[in-house]
Amino acid sequence: MLRSAILGAAALALSAPAIAGTFVFETANPVSDRHVIAESVVWTCEDTKCFGELDRKKASVRICKKIAKEVGVITALRNDKSELTADELEACRSAAKS
Template identity: 35%
Template sequence: MMLNRRVALGALAICGLMLSATSKAQSYSGEATLATPVATPSETVIDGITWRCEDTKCVGRSLRAPKSSQTLECRKLALAVGQVTAFRSRGRRLSDDAIAECNGGAK
């Protein structure tokens, strides 16, 4: 009876450690609205972020958060797919001034 209890407690401890490690992994999500729709749905990988664009909407996903600023993330996307009218990542939206900076040099 004591052995079964120890096995059960050990299993619970292992599960707790696994859940803890999973929750520490930072995932990334971003959204962008394009000024001009893409001709066909597309997928572009930029700095480990997979951006899927359809019409005027792009959604970015990654298992890890990038180290660059939001404005730089936006700029790299704009260079790849075209001008952006709105950009959100890490729970924050870029300001109009930052969007203007983002679009510098975009298609």
């Protein structure tokens, strides 16, 4: 019985999604609110830099566009494993809030 419970717990742990990682985005202009909600995350902002926990492995243009709709032009989006390139940031600009 105990063995079955341990095996079941191990299987569940292995099938669970990756744990959220800290992402950082930077904006062209200071963010007016201390807290911004974008991509279903509450981001904590100071001046032009914002931090949030996002359940993704790497930065993407899709994430960037969703954030840009809320805060404007994004100049950087990264976590400890990835960062958007200049071309990807340019693709993100089309979604930026005016």
